[in-house]
Amino acid sequence: MSGFPKVLESTQDLSKGQISTLLSxxxxxxxxxxxxxxxxxxxxPFLATLFLENSTRTKTSFAIAALKLGAHYIDFNVSTSSLSKGENLEETLLTLKYQGVDACVIRTPNSNELDKFKKDPPLCLINGGDGTNQHPTQALLDLFTLFELGLDPQGKTVAIVGDIAHSRVANSLVDLLQRFGAKVIFCGPEECLPKSTTGAVMVTESLDEALELSDVIYTLRIQKERHTGPTAYYDSYHKLFGLNLNKIMGLKKGPVILHPGPVNIGVELSADVLKSPFYKGYEQVINSIYMRMAIISAMLGN
Amino acid sequence: MSGFPKVLESTQDLSKGQISTLLSxxxxxxxxxxxxxxxxxxxxPFLATLFLENSTRTKTSFAIAALKLGAHYIDFNVSTSSLSKGENLEETLLTLKYQGVDACVIRTPNSNELDKFKKDPPLCLINGGDGTNQHPTQALLDLFTLFELGLDPQGKTVAIVGDIAHSRVANSLVDLLQRFGAKVIFCGPEECLPKSTTGAVMVTESLDEALELSDVIYTLRIQKERHTGPTAYYDSYHKLFGLNLNKIMGLKKGPVILHPGPVNIGVELSADVLKSPFYKGYEQVINSIYMRMAIISAMLGN
Amino acid sequence: MSGFPKVLESTQDLSKGQISTLLSxxxxxxxxxxxxxxxxxxxxPFLATLFLENSTRTKTSFAIAALKLGAHYIDFNVSTSSLSKGENLEETLLTLKYQGVDACVIRTPNSNELDKFKKDPPLCLINGGDGTNQHPTQALLDLFTLFELGLDPQGKTVAIVGDIAHSRVANSLVDLLQRFGAKVIFCGPEECLPKSTTGAVMVTESLDEALELSDVIYTLRIQKERHTGPTAYYDSYHKLFGLNLNKIMGLKKGPVILHPGPVNIGVELSADVLKSPFYKGYEQVINSIYMRMAIISAMLGN
Known part of the structure; x- marks a missing residue:
């Protein structure tokens, strides 16, 4: 796609027109x-993945997307790489570039780590999740999923439930939802609500209230690595902010339930929700392949 | 192959006619x-491997078989996967399915773990070894190897030597050998003999006796992970149940020797046996590719 | 290439004519x-990598070279392989051979480990670095890089700087440089200079002296695993044997600077050198793909 950025770090790197082209x-x-x-x-072309945090699901999704498009796929395995031998990320990316890699998907624990490559990118870069900053391809596939479900965000209400303050998925998604006209509700425990709630039409600690008003409930994954204590945390989380069929059945109209995966079953969502028609997480997985194919294809100039 | 099961957990999932078709x-x-x-x-199509126990040899064999057939191959790397993040196997398989994976080879330490997917399989599943239960593709390639060596099992005597009680390879193999008319001898230390010896024509702790009567000696791998003590165990095992050229040279007719690999050299088999014409383990490796190609092709509907 | 060895362990396995053919x-x-x-x-054909030491860069380079040629690529992952289950390297290579692998790139901590396969190689073998012995494909791509830079080694002076005594890269490179007519200078701390300095026109502990006389400075990587002490070592190394722009700017003519990578930035080379036109390490990376394509193609008979 002409004018498509060489570094896709944030959903803000794309114009609304470019996003619409990706959707189509x-x-x-x-x-x-x-x-x-x-x-x-x-x-x-060659697509590489360079994951400094584990995520087989996202990595596999990009691998399948690349192979389906007819690209070659290489996993640059960081645990055995020179990044653990004193080389910095820039040198690693230059190596990939000069070895003939055309695009690299990076996941990193460091927010905004791709900023420094925007001015003079060594090769095409796709942010596969950076710290608590952004996860643009997830949000793009979520937006695509809404359209595929017949839910044009314009005028719809979407509640995001969970640890919004620390979620890169939420950051990317809120941006896209707002630009496509959705009303966004933030719902979660007080310590998980973002300091700036610009753009949210409501901020609430009551899941019932969010459920009452929303067309879509987007549940975020609990980052278990943040909660090393007893599992009691999960039980109380599920009670207050987790979804199960009981909570949904009382509603006039059941919402569409999304989750970026993998679900902590019994925490964010109960097993019975996963089996119910309200849950559309599998649609997200299906759509992940096609949206990532679109992104790779647009970025590499098709 | 029409009627081929979508879940190949056990050799019992295949009719004798289906097995004959795979052989051809x-x-x-x-x-x-x-x-x-x-x-x-x-x-x-996409074939994935999902190995919850290590086995590069089996994984590589499936990868090569898939690529030779023109399929794509993806290794779903469990150590970095969401299975270690609280997701269950069913959700992981559903993710693979919705990402577009057509068949998945699973190795798992849990016997019968694929049972629960038989009723409504999320995608085609091939058991790559489950606990102490079954390893059907190994037994199928072993059966193919016997035919390739000119040894139609009908009427032949095959001794299985080693820890039969805990061997998934033995379980699968005994079933196939009996259905194709072989006489099976169980040979091993008392604690390694199965409680039920149905179908064996003889159970013996004497390797000499087994050697005297058999056309084929199938030696099982010692699971080193079971024996954490001193290496003395291996020495005494080799003395009693291991094969070396001395033991074979005294026989009227040397047997065909098979082993599913990798061999503990000097334990089940001595180095001189590996170099001898009696050992046909390399034929098993060659045939592993063609039998696994046949299984993948039959399962995915060619 | 007719007459090309089936085992490429050392640069000495190739005649000058064969090397010239690889270059072209x-x-x-x-x-x-x-x-x-x-x-x-x-x-x-199938190319496999079998790396008993970590090196994502070299592994990826071979993978890309193989895929660009239209071969299949398999990584035989040693940490999960039968090599850690008591099987020896010979049996692993025989398994790969009988599974249909045509060529295998081996990296091993053991010098000369491929010697034993030269007489009757199970499959084509490429030394991807063995202990402190040889790294022939690195030296071949370095030689190719010199020609690509317009630097025919004949009559040129090349200084090799660093731990020459323990460097497999240096061993391979010195052989090629001498056979192609270069004058070689060894430069490094006393304990890093080789006992035999046959073929060097000069041995010096003075980097200034080496810089004064050389057309090319080939800097070797500090093996961090050898130096577990405080980082003081690196500071003093950089002061004495590392390159930075200050040291180069004083020269009449700046040398071409090469490094096999990955660079310890601030140790062998400063960050400003990497950004300078003197540094040609990225050319080495580019050329690594084409030289490895040539080697794979020549070895597999094209």
């Missing part, structure tokens, strides 16, 4: 009208 | 008559 | 005249 590319890929977005087999 | 598919793949079993390059 | 193959691959060296897609 993803849709046509899903419908099997793929030909114009596929890579010429004489000139197969 | 493997043979024609080995002879290079591969075309009808290869995947259309416009619709390359 | 790499050049034509770099220029995009690739067709005759590519593999027939009906008969894609």
């Amino acid at each position: 590319m993803a849709k046509s890929l899903k419908e099997g009208q793929n030909t114009p977005f596929f890579f010429d087999q004489e000139q197969r | 598919m493997a043979k024609s793949l080995k002879e290079g008559q591969n075309t009808p079993f290869f995947f259309d390059q416009e619709q390359r | 193959m790499a050049k034509s691959l770099k220029e995009g005249q690739n067709t005759p060296f590519f593999f027939d897609q009906e008969q894609r």
Whole structure:
């Protein structure tokens, strides 16, 4: 896509027009009208993943997307890499570039780590999640999922439930939802609500209130690594902010429930919710492939 | 193959007719008559491996088989996966399914873990070894190897030597050998003999006796993880149940020696046996590729 | 290439004519005249990597080279392999061979470990670095880089700086430089200079002296694993044997600076050197792909 950024760090790096193009590319890929977005087999590009935090699910999603497009896929395994031998990220990326890698998906614990590559990017970079900052491809696939479910965000109410203050997924998603006209509710324990609530139409610690008003409930994953104490935390979290069928059944209209995965079953969502028609997390997984195919294809110039 | 199960957990999941078809598919793949079993390059399926126990050899064998057929291959690396983040196996398999994976080879320490997926399988599943229960693809390639060596099991005597009670390989193999008409001898230390010896024509603690009567000696791998004590165990095991050329040279007719690999050299088999013409373990490795190609192709509907 | 060895353990395994052919193959691959060296897609060979020491950079370089040629690529992951289950390297290589792998790149901490496979190689073997012995593909790509930079080694002076005594890179490189007519200077702390200095025109502990006389400075990587003490070592190393722009700016003519990577920034080379036009390490990375493509193609008979 002409004008598509070489570094996709934040949803803010894309214009609304570019996002709309990605949505329509993803849709046509899903419908099997793929030909114009596929890579010429004489000139197969290389996509690499460089994950400084574990995430097999996201990594596999990018790998499958790349292979389906006809690209080559390489996992640059960090635990065995020179990054643990004193080399810095910039040198690693330059190495990948000069080895012939065309685009790299980076996951890193450091927020805004890709900032420094925006001015003169060594190769195309896709943020696969950076600290508590952004996870733009997740939010883009979530937006695509809403459209696929017939839920144009314009005028809809979406509650984001959980640790919003520390969630890169929430940061990316709130930006997209607002730009596409949704009303956003923040719901979570007090310590998990963001200091700035710009753009939220409501901030509440009451899940019932959020449920009452929302078309969509987007539940965030509890970062277990933050809570090293007894499992009592999870029980009380589930009681206050987790969803189960009992809580939903009392509503006039059941909401669409989304989750970026993997779900802590019995914490954010009960097992019975996962089996219910309200849960659309599997649609997110399906759509993840097509949106990531669209992003890779747009970025590499198809 | 029409009627081929979507979950291959046990050799019992296959009819004798289906097994015969696999044998003839493997043979024609080995002879290079591969075309009808290869995947259309416009619709390359995805095979994933999900190994909860280490086994590079089996994983590589499946990877090569998939790539030779024209499928894509993805290793879902468990050590970095969401399975260690509180997600259960079912959710992981659903994720793979919705990401577009068509078949998954699972190795797990838990016997019968695939049972629960038989009723409504999320995607095609191949048991790559589950606890002490079954290892059906190993037994199928062993059966194929016998035929390739000109040893139709009908009427032949096969001694299985080692820790039969805890061996998934033995469980799968005994089933196939009996259904194809072989006489099976169990040979091993008392604590390694199975409680039920149904189907064995003889149970013995004497390797000499087993050697005297058998056309084929199938030696099982000592699971080192079970024996954490001094190496004295291995020395005494080798003396009583290991094979070396001295023990074989005294026989009227040397047996065909098989082993599922990797061999503990000097324990189950001496180095001189590996170099001898009696040892056909390398044939098993060669045939592993063609039998696994046949299984993948049959399961994915070619 | 007819007559190309099946085991490339050392630069000495290649005649000068074979090396010249590799150089011209790499050049034509770099220029995009690739067709005759590519593999027939009906008969894609399998290249495996088997790394008993970590090196993502070298592994990725071979993976990309193989995939660009149209070969399949498999990483035989040693940490999860049977090599850690009591199997020896020979049996592992035989397994790879019989599984259908055509060539294997081995990195090992044991010098000369490939010697034993030279007489009757189980499959094509490429030394990806063995202990302190040899790293022939690195030296070949370095030689190619010199030619690409317009620096025919004949009559040129190349200083090798660092721990020459323990460097497999230096061993391979010195051999090639001498055979192609370069004058070689050894420069490093006394304990890092090799006992035999055959072939060096000068041995010196003075970096200034080496800089004064050389067209090319080849800096070796400090093996951090050898120096577990305080970082003071690195500071004093950098002061005496590291390069920074100050040291270069005083020279009449700045040398070409090479490094096999990854650089310990601030130790062998300062950050300002990496950004300067003297540093040609990125050319080495670019050329690594084409030289390794040439080696794989020549070895597998194209």
